[in-house]
Amino acid sequence: MIIPFEFASIPRIIFGAGKLSELYELIPEFGNNVLIVTGGTSLEKSGNWDIISSNLTQKGFDFSHAFITEEPSPNRIDEIAAKYRTMNIDVIVGIGGGSVTDAGKAISAMIPYQDSIVNYLEGVGTKKPDGKKVPYIAIPTTSGTGSEATKNAVISKVGEDGFKKSLRHDNYIPNIAIVDPELMLTCPPSITGACGMDAFTQLLEAYVSAKGNPMTNALAYSGLKYMKDNIVPACTSGSDDIGVRTAMAYGSLMSGITLANAGLGIVHGLASPIGGYFEIPHGVVCGTLLAEATKMNILKLKEKGIEGRPALMKHSEIGALMAGEEDFKKGELYKYLDLLIETLEKWTNNLEIEKLSAYGIAEDDFDKIIEKASLKNNPVHLSSDDIRKILKNRL
Amino acid sequence: MIIPFEFASIPRIIFGAGKLSELYELIPEFGNNVLIVTGGTSLEKSGNWDIISSNLTQKGFDFSHAFITEEPSPNRIDEIAAKYRTMNIDVIVGIGGGSVTDAGKAISAMIPYQDSIVNYLEGVGTKKPDGKKVPYIAIPTTSGTGSEATKNAVISKVGEDGFKKSLRHDNYIPNIAIVDPELMLTCPPSITGACGMDAFTQLLEAYVSAKGNPMTNALAYSGLKYMKDNIVPACTSGSDDIGVRTAMAYGSLMSGITLANAGLGIVHGLASPIGGYFEIPHGVVCGTLLAEATKMNILKLKEKGIEGRPALMKHSEIGALMAGEEDFKKGELYKYLDLLIETLEKWTNNLEIEKLSAYGIAEDDFDKIIEKASLKNNPVHLSSDDIRKILKNRL
Numbered sequence: 001m002i003i004p005f006e007f008a009s010i011p012r013i014i015f016g017a018g019k020l021s022e023l024y025e026l027i028p029e030f031g032n033n034v035l036i037v038t039g040g041t042s043l044e045k046s047g048n049w050d051i052i053s054s055n056l057t058q059k060g061f062d063f064s065h066a067f068i069t070e071e072p073s074p075n076r077i078d079e080i081a082a083k084y085r086t087m088n089i090d091v092i093v094g095i096g097g098g099s100v101t102d103a104g105k106a107i108s109a110m111i112p113y114q115d116s117i118v119n120y121l122e123g124v125g126t127k128k129p130d131g132k133k134v135p136y137i138a139i140p141t142t143s144g145t146g147s148e149a150t151k152n153a154v155i156s157k158v159g160e161d162g163f164k165k166s167l168r169h170d171n172y173i174p175n176i177a178i179v180d181p182e183l184m185l186t187c188p189p190s191i192t193g194a195c196g197m198d199a200f201t202q203l204l205e206a207y208v209s210a211k212g213n214p215m216t217n218a219l220a221y222s223g224l225k226y227m228k229d230n231i232v233p234a235c236t237s238g239s240d241d242i243g244v245r246t247a248m249a250y251g252s253l254m255s256g257i258t259l260a261n262a263g264l265g266i267v268h269g270l271a272s273p274i275g276g277y278f279e280i281p282h283g284v285v286c287g288t289l290l291a292e293a294t295k296m297n298i299l300k301l302k303e304k305g306i307e308g309r310p311a312l313m314k315h316s317e318i319g320a321l322m323a324g325e326e327d328f329k330k331g332e333l334y335k336y337l338d339l340l341i342e343t344l345e346k347w348t349n350n351l352e353i354e355k356l357s358a359y360g361i362a363e364d365d366f367d368k369i370i371e372k373a374s375l376k377n378n379p380v381h382l383s384s385d386d387i388r389k390i391l392k393n394r395l
Numbered sequence: 396m397i398i399p400f401e402f403a404s405i406p407r408i409i410f411g412a413g414k415l416s417e418l419y420e421l422i423p424e425f426g427n428n429v430l431i432v433t434g435g436t437s438l439e440k441s442g443n444w445d446i447i448s449s450n451l452t453q454k455g456f457d458f459s460h461a462f463i464t465e466e467p468s469p470n471r472i473d474e475i476a477a478k479y480r481t482m483n484i485d486v487i488v489g490i491g492g493g494s495v496t497d498a499g500k501a502i503s504a505m506i507p508y509q510d511s512i513v514n515y516l517e518g519v520g521t522k523k524p525d526g527k528k529v530p531y532i533a534i535p536t537t538s539g540t541g542s543e544a545t546k547n548a549v550i551s552k553v554g555e556d557g558f559k560k561s562l563r564h565d566n567y568i569p570n571i572a573i574v575d576p577e578l579m580l581t582c583p584p585s586i587t588g589a590c591g592m593d594a595f596t597q598l599l600e601a602y603v604s605a606k607g608n609p610m611t612n613a614l615a616y617s618g619l620k621y622m623k624d625n626i627v628p629a630c631t632s633g634s635d636d637i638g639v640r641t642a643m644a645y646g647s648l649m650s651g652i653t654l655a656n657a658g659l660g661i662v663h664g665l666a667s668p669i670g671g672y673f674e675i676p677h678g679v680v681c682g683t684l685l686a687e688a689t690k691m692n693i694l695k696l697k698e699k700g701i702e703g704r705p706a707l708m709k710h711s712e713i714g715a716l717m718a719g720e721e722d723f724k725k726g727e728l729y730k731y732l733d734l735l736i737e738t739l740e741k742w743t744n745n746l747e748i749e750k751l752s753a754y755g756i757a758e759d760d761f762d763k764i765i766e767k768a769s770l771k772n773n774p775v776h777l778s779s780d781d782i783r784k785i786l787k788n789r790l
Contacts, residue, residue, distance in 0.1 A: 001638040002621070002645055004411020009404050012565065015608075016399020170407065213410075214617050214645060222613035226397070243396040250397055250609060 005213035007261050008170045011138070011149055011177040015253065017242050020052075020139065020180040023093065024059045030135045030175075031090025034063040037080075037104040039096040043141065046186040052095070064089075068096065071156040071275075071282075072103040074118045081110035081117070093137045095183075097195070098145030098154075098282065101138045105174065106153040106167050108136040121155055121165040131171030138174040141183040143234070143248035144195025144283055146202060146256020148177035154282075162276035173260070179253050181245040189235040193351035194283030196231045196248060201286040202255035203227065204294070205265035208314045209377040216262035221321070223254025228322055228343075232350055263377035266387065267293045273372035280359035287353035291344035292390045298337050300380045311379035315340055357395050366391050400608035402656050403565045406533070406544055406572040410648065412637050415447075415534065415575040418488065419454050425530045425570075426485025429458040432475075432499040434491040438536065441581040447490070459484075463491065466551040466670075466677075467498040469513045476505035476512070488532045490578075492590070493540030493549075493677065496533045500569065501548040501562050503531040516550055516560040526566030533569040536578045538629070538643035539590025539678055541597060541651020543572035549677075557671035568655070574648050576640040584630040588746035589678030591626045591643060596681040597650035598622065599689070600660035603709045604772040611657035612709075616716070618649025623717055623738075627745055658772035661782065662688045668767035675754040682748040686739035687785045693732050695775045706774035710735055752790050761786050 014022055027034055034056065043049040056063050064087070066080045080103075089111065094104020110117050112132040119125035138148035147153070151173045152166035187195070206212060207220040230238065230247040238244035259268075270293075271285040298315055301308035312333065319336030322343045347353075361369075369391065370384050382390075409417055422429055429451065438444040451458050459482070461475045475498075484506065489499020505512050507527040514520035533543035542548070546568045547561035582590075601607060602615040625633065625642040633639035654663075665688075666680040693710055696703035707728065714731030715724075717738045742748075756764075764786065765779050777785075 002411070002641050004414055005408075006410070007405070007408040009407050010402070012404050013400075013402040013610075015401070016397070019399055214621065215408075215614065215649075218613040218617035219610065222609050226609065246397050254610075 002214055007213070007215050008151060009173055010257055011174045013177050013179065013253070015179045015250070017180065017182050017246060019178055020183060023137070023139070023178060024055050026137065026176055027061060027091055027093070032060075032062050033088055033090045034061050035084055035089045035092045035107070036063055036065045037068060037092060037094040037096070037100055037107060038065065039100045040067065040069040042186070043095060048183060066107070068100050068103040071099045072106060072153070073157055074116060074121070074155055077103060077106045077110055077117045077155060080107050085111050085114070089134050091135045091137060093139065095139040095141060097140070097142040097191070098147045101140055101145070101147040102153040104138060105136055105147065105172055106155060108134045109153070109167060109169070109172055117155060117167060120167055122168060124163060124165050129167060129169045131169040133171060136174045137176045137178065139178045139180065139183070140249070140252065142187050142191060142195040143184055143245070143252035144198045146199060146252050146254070146259060148174055148179060149253055149256030150260045156275060158276070158279055164272045164275040177253065179249050181242055181249040184245045184249060185240055185242065189239065191283070192239065193235040193353065194281055194287050195252070196227070196234060197287030197290060197347070197351065197353060198283040199248070199252040199255040200224070200227055200231060201267050201290045202259045202264060203251060204290070204318060205267060206255070206258035206262040207318060208297070208311055208379045209262040209265060210379055211377040212262040216258045219254050220258040220262070221317070223251040223258070224318060224321060227251030231347060235351055265293070265376055265378035266297070266373070266382055266390070269374040269376045269378065270369065270387070270391070272374065273369045274356070274361070276372070277365065277369065278359050278361055280361070284354055284359070287348065287351065288355060288394045289390060291341060291348050292393045294344055295341050296382060296386055296390050297378065297380055298341065300382060300386065304380065308380060312337065355394055356391065361395070363392070363395060397609055402608070402610050403546060404568055405652055406569045408572050408574065408648070410574045410645070412575065412577050412641060414573055415578060418532070418534070418573060419450050421532065421571055422456060422486055422488070427457050428483055428485045429456050430479055430484045430487045430502070431458055431460045432463060432487060432489040432491070432495055432502060433460065434495045435462065435464040437581070438490060443578060461502070463495045463498040466494045467501060467548070468552055469511060469516070469550055472498060472501045472505055472512045472550060475502050480506050480509070484529050486530045486532060488534065490534040490536060492535070492537040492586070493542045496535055496540070496542040497548040499533060500531055500542065500567055501550060503529045504548070504562060504564070504567055512550060512562060515562055517563060519558060519560050524562065524564045526564040528566060530570045532571045532573065534573045534575070534578070535644070535647065537582050537586060537590045538579055538640070538647035539593045541594060541647050541649070541654060543569055543574060544648055544651030545655045551670060553671065553674055559667045559670040572648065574644050576637060576644040579640045579644060580635055580637070584634065586678070587634065587643075588630040588748065589676055589682050590647070591622070591629060592682030592685060592742070592746065592748060593678040594643070594647040594650040595619070595622055595626060596662050596685045597654045597659060598646060599685070599713060600662060601650070601653035601657040602713060603692070603706055603774045604657040604660060605774055606772040607657040611653045614649045615653040615657070616712070618646040618653070619713060619716060622646030626742060630746055660688070660771055660773035661692070661768070661777055661785070664769040664771045664773065665764065665782070665786070667769065668764045669751070669756070671767070672760065672764065673754050673756055675756070679749055679754075682743065682746065683750060683789045684785060686736060686743050687788045689739055690736050691777060691781055691785050692773065692775055693736065695777060695781065699775065703775060707732065750789050751786065756790070758787065758790060
């Protein structure tokens, strides 16, 4: 029996190699006055910024350009929103990694308010956003956060009073997502690997989420199917193969759609406090914890006996997918569970995902991390000790 | 390699038994002045109209009520749009079968124009709609057309100059779809069967469509998976089983989402002229032709050799799904193709889907039907003779 569920709208999706060229036909649907948000230098280095800016100029758009050079902080969002608030921006276009596409989303949401974003962040501020925004087109250049399809923007403040919290509203789902894998060809191996593990984590956590539904299951499975054979090649021999990059981009897009509707698990429940306390890329946190967290979830689900069976079966389906779908046999549940863990461990090694200590995290920090960790929609309850073990194994 | 694709937005979906009760919290998001569009008498007979109208009154909404008692004609849409054009309607709610949910969609689209809908229908008028509309909430009471998730409304004129044509724009996708299977419990077996076959046809045609993409594949497969074991029970012993009705409602919703993005095949390419010339329910046309059309498609794909292989494989996957997924073996392609055809033929018989002649269609009518038939995104080319054979076998 299908349990009642809600599924938020999704952006209009324009997907495929070369599709960036449609941006210039899409902008006029909203107007002529455009704010472009990009990252530091990688778009320029790749030569893509020259193409974009000369096209915008040639087509006669009136455009401004704001930069996001690190994970977006409340101050930076407030600063940009204040600068453009009175400039009658018709549409915002965010082109970059997850920090940039999230920042574009946050700016589009904050322009209508005479207020700081801090007041609207979940678990930080006291106000609820009402969904008003400037129309927003998201164009990812990494296959990672899936931010082009989510309803939240993650805002970070680093330090002792640090946090990593979301500005969230159904209406913040971008109006349009242009997902062009050509933009990802120049993404270096370390970023490709970390982002890929983030997307894969989101897909797996959405697939086994306690809040999943048949639609999120179907789309998460589809994303995992395309991503599984491409995540290692994307960081190695296949990094300039557009087919590999396309599969990764698709998986990342599905991860955004499914996390927005099924929620996530303990890996993302830990990524939030760890990313708040330490300067560690979000993709690295996910990548480094995924295998260990999956192992712990499976262990705890096994201990629950018959009650844990449905969630174990879902983990097992993904283990079977790793082995090649046609081999799936329901009787071999445990074999596939082992296979899932083995594959994730192999990826962690092959992609050389760094451990937590490389970013200055020590065992003494575990208490404060665990205190702020959330189980989110993890398929099974984990105790503080269980969570501590996950962290310790990746120190 | 994933071929470039576009995927239109989808409605915000609120799915599950009892979810109609959320309507009264959703209406205020748009305003207080509501136009309710319903069918003739079935909503009243089921007792649901009493509940809905007393709730609307209690909550203090200002509501009007328009009726659609047959498949929506241009005249009827023009008449209702004209009546409510000056009444500052904030939101339209269409509650009923496909005719009603399509009519509500068309009215929401035509209220902003001082013009007849005929001028905007594909293949009939010369004007293109620009997507302006009154916000629209669709609430299906049958598991059939998936209209609650599509961007088009089918408008019919019956007779010698008859047609069945669409008003279409991406923005006509309903703002919200409330899919509550409790509303479907009273749907009689003949309508449940015909609508179910329509939805199943849409899912199968979308799955094997030449225009399909990984997202439509994942969602169509998911819809077929839930529908396959429930279509016969929904018309027989399981008609009052909410689990059965829920699975059918889910399949129907997926059929709307996937047809909107992957297009359809020859069955729907024939349903349009047949429905234009003759008074035959759309679900009956689909149901009566599906098995024969699938048989012909498979025959023609086999004749194409290696070139037909990918589409044959997709048909085969659905054949395997019918047999229980865990049995799928790639070597048994032909066995699954036969199984698919056999299952569809069995359903056609078990559901007692009528033949074309029961609606006054004769062999003499085939020429004019074939002349106006479209292959749409059928996975293989069919000649006029091929199409004639499909029709003849269901005369």
